[in-house]
Amino acid sequence: MDNTCRICHHVTAEERYLCDGCEYRACTWLRALPKQAALLEVCLQPTTGPAQRGGSGRAHSPLPLDIRVLDLLGPGHAAHIQDPHGDQTGGIPIVALLAGWSRYLASEIPAVHHDAHGTIRIDRCEDAWPRTGTGIPAWCSWLQAYLPYAVTRPWAEEMYGQLEELLSRIQRVTHTTPRRTARDAPCPGCQAFALVEREDELHISCQVCDVRLTPEQYTEHRDAVMPALARIALLMSAQAAQQTAA
Ligand SMILES: [Zn+2]
Ligand SMILES: [Zn+2]
Structure with a gap:
């Protein structure tokens, strides 16, 4: 590992792949995501239109839902973590991407436990379990807590790239910068x-x-x-x- 940040190429501490500035940025994205997701829900149906006089129902067929929002908020599949060509990020929904990275991260963290004979064993964690559930805020705070570990792993650059892409997909809909x-x-x-x-x-x-x-x-x-x-x-x-x- 050389001591250059993989994202911005500024000098960083030797034992990490992202500098403190890029770690901070990823952290602000994770902090902003729950609020951005709430904004997305508002953007799902662009406008409902006025009620028609004298009619009992809609005069027009309902306006289509914003497919970009459905893509982002949908259940979807686990994130494609290994993506050498960088072409898999497009359709990954928010929860799937966050949960995918949390589980990938957890699988690398050594877990210390005592076996039935009282001997200390070091295994890999089996899964990530946020204490507050499996919604967007829970995954975001889980990832925030483990971000200092993530920046010391070789895949930190890929995680950063996918989070950045996710945020820009959301901000294109919510018009927030x-x-x-x-x-x-x-x-x-x-x-x-x-x-x-x-x-x-x-x-x-x-x-x-x-x-x-x-x-x-x-x-x-x-x-x-x-x-x-x-x-x-x-x-x-x-x-x-x-x-x-x-
Ligand atoms: Zn950097
Ligand atoms: Zn200057």
């Missing part, structure tokens, strides 16, 4: 005013080069450069005012 905020200070790497903060990301990232800062690093950087920049801006506007007056 993570909030982005442009930050005032220039990038310490390329000096462009291109630092952006996204609510689903741990770091504030430059959109021009690959610099990224934690919120604390950004605050420190901003406090160091902004007073000088503000003085320059003040001088320039004073000069412009003089030239206009002359």
Whole structure:
């Protein structure tokens, strides 16, 4: 294993395949999924239309249900975890994908138990059992709890990719995207005013080069450069005012 994140190629701790920034992102997806699923249910039937006067039933045939939502919320089959060509993600419903990864993850975790003679045995877990049931929130919190383990496994990149694809399928229906905020200070790497903060990301990232800062690093950087920049801006506007007056 080299110490490069498989997703964003930033340097990471040696014993993991995803960096802390990408782990954070996957975690925010899992946190957002239950609310996104509730939004999907609202989007299932685009509109029911007004009732017709004098009629006892519908004047029109019912509007079709959004097939994309049915695909996402349906029972479906277990996720195709091993997908070398990356072409199986399309139709996997939310629960099947989450449960599939939870079970795959559980099958790798060593389980310690005592056998009938009191000897300690180390086996593989047989299955994942969320304590709060088998709905979307339960699988999401199960996976969140085991995410720090998942990022140390070689398949972490594939799990990340499938979760990312799932979220974008959902967001295409719900029309929700993570909030982005442009930050005032220039990038310490390329000096462009291109630092952006996204609510689903741990770091504030430059959109021009690959610099990224934690919120604390950004605050420190901003406090160091902004007073000088503000003085320059003040001088320039004073000069412009003089030239206009002359
Ligand atoms: Zn990364
Ligand atoms: Zn930059």
